[in-house]
Amino acid sequence: MGPIGLIDGRIVADLSEKLVEMEDRGYQFGDGVYEVTPVFNGRCFGLQRHMERLFRSLREMRITVGYSAEDLYGYHERLIQESGIVDAGIYLQITRGFAPRNHNFPDNAAPRLTMTVRPIPPSLLQYIETGAEAIVVPDLRWLRCDIKSLNLLGNVFAKEQAKEAGVFEAIQVRDGAVTEGSSTNFFAVKDGVLRTHPLSNLILQGVTRTIVVDELAPKLGLKVVEEPFGVDFATNADEAFVTGSLCNVTPITGLDGRPVGDGRIGPVTRQLVEAFTALVGQACPKG
Numbered sequence: 001m002g003p004i005g006l007i008d009g010r011i012v013a014d015l016s017e018k019l020v021e022m023e024d025r026g027y028q029f030g031d032g033v034y035e036v037t038p039v040f041n042g043r044c045f046g047l048q049r050h051m052e053r054l055f056r057s058l059r060e061m062r063i064t065v066g067y068s069a070e071d072l073y074g075y076h077e078r079l080i081q082e083s084g085i086v087d088a089g090i091y092l093q094i095t096r097g098f099a100p101r102n103h104n105f106p107d108n109a110a111p112r113l114t115m116t117v118r119p120i121p122p123s124l125l126q127y128i129e130t131g132a133e134a135i136v137v138p139d140l141r142w143l144r145c146d147i148k149s150l151n152l153l154g155n156v157f158a159k160e161q162a163k164e165a166g167v168f169e170a171i172q173v174r175d176g177a178v179t180e181g182s183s184t185n186f187f188a189v190k191d192g193v194l195r196t197h198p199l200s201n202l203i204l205q206g207v208t209r210t211i212v213v214d215e216l217a218p219k220l221g222l223k224v225v226e227e228p229f230g231v232d233f234a235t236n237a238d239e240a241f242v243t244g245s246l247c248n249v250t251p252i253t254g255l256d257g258r259p260v261g262d263g264r265i266g267p268v269t270r271q272l273v274e275a276f277t278a279l280v281g282q283a284c285p286k287g
């Protein structure tokens with residue numbers, strides 16, 4: 001079956017149906033938050049972590065919702081069951097609701113929940129096996145990149161630049177430090193040690209990043225250094241990779257037109273790709 005949606009708890013079979021108000025604040029201000037949870041073999045992967053991050057984003061945005069995490073788990077299950085899609089991305093968005101346009105938070109707007117389920121584009125997953133190229137771009141985003149908000153213009157510009165350069169991802173740099181990809185976290189590997197930007201307001205705490213740093217690296221005996229580093233360090237790394245819910249661990253074999261290391265997928269990245277793939281194979285409903 002094809003993609004379907006859900007709005008405030010109700011299944012929507014036709015995604016072109018017009019159901020959201022003209023003065024919804026998500027539409028007018030990007031005033032809302034979102035999550036994307038992957039589904040492998042008909043089961044959500046990392047759903048609990050995604051919902052915890054969603055509720056954190058909502059708190060930071062001061063949006064209060066009537067849904068519990070259990071309600072949202074249920075909606076994810078319904079979308080999988082009713083769509084019949086087994087390898088999917090489930091997109092969930094909550095806006096502050098609709099109100100006459102005014103920058104200030106409205107007093108009585110009801111937050112609006114919309115969700116969609118779609119197959120994961122095979123083009124995303126193919127790079128896990130082949131490796132992908134990336135470019136380096138300036139990080140133009142605001143200073144609360146830790147909130148998964150709908151304000152994605154900087155990310156959109158970066159991803160578009162990657163497309164125009166004919167590569168998979170754009171790696172962003174702020175004040176000389178490599179922050180993250182347009183929709184991924186970035187890791188460089190030097191002398192067997194993983195290095196990635198520390199958690200701060202300047203990056204999103206990726207669920208996939210957390211799994212790599214807290215679970216897979218310790219299990220494989222790999223050291224992780226969460227400290228800022230520059231473009232030179234990244235371009236001179238032995239290996240590099242990005243992490244994200246719809247691309248798992250994807251090797252980056254070329255940066256700005258130059259090979260990373262010998263331009264092939266390195267041994268550390270390969271170990272992580274395999275460990276992550278094994279984990280995804282055991283995906284459980286709320287795991």
Ligand SMILES: Cc1ncc(COP(=O)(O)O)c(C=O)c1O
Nearest residue numbers: 183184185204206207208244245
């Ligand atoms: C800016 C940014 N960084 C990192 C990520 C990766 O996060 P996750 O692993 O939770 O998908 C995303 C995912 O959308 C993102 O948009």
